[in-house]
Amino acid sequence: MTSEHRIPLNGRVLPARSLRILLALLASMLLLFVDGAPARASVPGTGTNPPVALTVPQPTGKHGVGVIKSHLVDTSRQDPWKPERQRELMVSVHYPAVKATQYPLSPWLSPGVVPVFEFLMALPGYLAIPTGSVDWAGARSHSRVAAPLDTTATSPKVVLFSTAQGTTRELNTVLIEDLASRGYIVVSIDHTYESAAVEFPNGRVETGLNHDRGPVTQKKSIDSRVADTRFVLNQLAAVSGTSNATLGNTALPTGLAGAINTTKVGMFGHVQGGYTTAETMYADSRIHAGINLDGVMAYGDGKGGNPYLPGKAAQHGLGERPMLLMGAGTQGTPTNHDHTSGSDQSWTDFWSVHHGWKRDLTLNETALDSYTDFSFFLPQINTTVPIAPAMIELFIGRVDPVLSMNTQRVYVRSFFDLALRNKQSDLLNGPSPQYPEIKFNY
Template sequence: MLERSRRWLLAAAALTSGLALVAATGPSTARPARAGFTLPAPTGPERLGTVSLHLVDTARTDPWVPSHPAREIMAQIWYPAQNTRGYPAAPWLSPGAVPHFAEAFGLPAETVRSTSTHGRVGAPVDRKPGGRPVVLYSPGLGGDRGTSTALAEELAGHGYIVVTIDHTYDASEVEFPGGRVEVSAVPAEVDDQVIAQAVAVREADTRFVLDQLAAVNAGRNPDAGNRRLPDGLRGAFDLNRVGMFGHSLGGSTAAATMHDDPRVKAGVNLDGTLVGASAVAGSDRPFLLLSSDHGTDPEDPTWDTFWANQRGWKAELRLNGSTHGSFNDGQVFYPQAARALGLSPEQVAELVGTLDPRRSVAIQRAYLRAFFDQHLRHRDSRLMHGTHPRFPEIEFVR
């Protein structure tokens, strides 16, 4: 797992390491692109609303572009909606970001541009007394905030508020209101020092976002352009019940943030090597490690260090038949794009594993929700107690 994860970090791929392969080789036997990728529908009873926020941290000079006197990021809130009629579906990737994304990674631009989510932009919030639990999401290095939309939507569909974060200049591209697009400024030579800096920046971004959620909950609007927020967002968050998950370097970000910020009560690392002292130091709060199927490769030593240091509830699971790229939306996009890209079944399996992507998404959704239900809602889940007959693909490692 260490080598697979590290290669992914060093390549700075936005969805999976295979995106770089597609960009390099080109779709030599390409067929016409289809209208748009289809994301699996969330299984929960809630209708989904979403809104993006342009947040500016004036306390920080941008660490990747020091000529910028403030750190700017985009965050997106996914929430249960009171009603969605008349509100437009949110795109998977903002339109201005699509050309760079498509050119960099070789996916058909029109297909990406036409891909919609199940969230409705600006729909009124369905509030609950005391607020709803909140889950933060950090993508892998190079990834956009939407790269695990299938998981974010599932949590929101079951009553969580999910906040996904674009780490500007680390992400492949970020579009800001007005159409300005900022692309990655991570150095071409990605070494340990660069990766450590990325985790530190991401943690600071995450803690800043938490501060801004508190402002929204109190009735203030932190959006830099003062764009209208959905009705009912004030008081919608229960910030005493905050969790976080992330894929690859986003998983390391979750571990580091949990160690340093007690506001985060539970965390999940999806197949990420843990980078830096805070990430491996553990905490006294629950944390789940979920790895890809790395066969006979040795255990990631950073996971061993974390395991020895972790004082709170802990578990390590493995999703058999998966790869490192199985933990984001690439796993459902690649099979749909295979003909357009000229990918063989063997190449698709290399990208997303041998486990059927629909099954993989269903399993990840079930375990992610069970973990947060148990530790943020105090609903005991049988899935967290050992191998379950409904999900034989999940192996309890320790």
């Protein structure tokens, strides 16, 4: 089936026969909102079975994890999608924290995001998870809200994270919390009106717009995302080394601002967030190292009638700064996402012009959303609420999901340990018998 006969949703491609149903359902989604406030999520357990309770995988590091969420307003910039407004962002800051149980666990999904996410997951022809069958609102992360910084974490490094279009920053909690438990300060960014939903203070929710995949819109998107990321980095730099600082509207836990250092920052992102990582690195030398998780580095991919229009990183490389490409690996169509298979010209071009440290890894038998929290919650739901096997494979592939998540965490952590802490790892030198599911494309 050619791309002309399919449509994207949240980075996922659906058959064209779902188009009319999907558009009608998305239109009806407006009924969920009144004056910008989300409707209440459906009450779980209204059927014959109790709702599925979701368990977020435990981080693997020795530190506890703290989190604060901050509302940032860029008063110097109009919103690219709603120019009558100033650009507003929500970010989460996860950090190594003392294991203080008196601080509440943060919800996995923000309360205002839950009804939007539940609606999308219930779409027929998508995952079709019945409304009320999963306790989305009850799931808790392992991060304690505003818990004190763990001062035994020596010189924690700052790592930024950028989401894919149509998801939320909260759908990468597993990777983010794991890095924080290993002594990193991870700042994740929701790009407003590209994320499925963003909850702002006082319960205001801004839902995503239906962005087309044409080059003009995608170029506008990547330019906005780069500006968002640099603005966030500037906000972090403004509080770096201070005491009792406030980030946006949120007071930072004691010691956290003093631990923030923006002179040698890492960044990673998923799909468009991976592209954002590369383009922000090109624009801003403060970002020393990056990981692109399965993202095309072009605003025109040369497919489906679109021209091929590579980004600046794919045209010029990133100097001597280290970059890790991690692609999904499927058999048949589409082929593995790497620089050697011809599946993505932008990766091939980047590989030829980037002369710094680089690796191209494929996580075999995975799919696009293997690099998100879909890998933990789809199998948990499927044990009680059956999901079509073809849909599970479409989202997270055929790989064992626990193995997939553990492998991602190890390789993402090993890369940042090497690039930001100069901590050597044989894992990045070549194939490992401990992780045979990782293929090196070098």
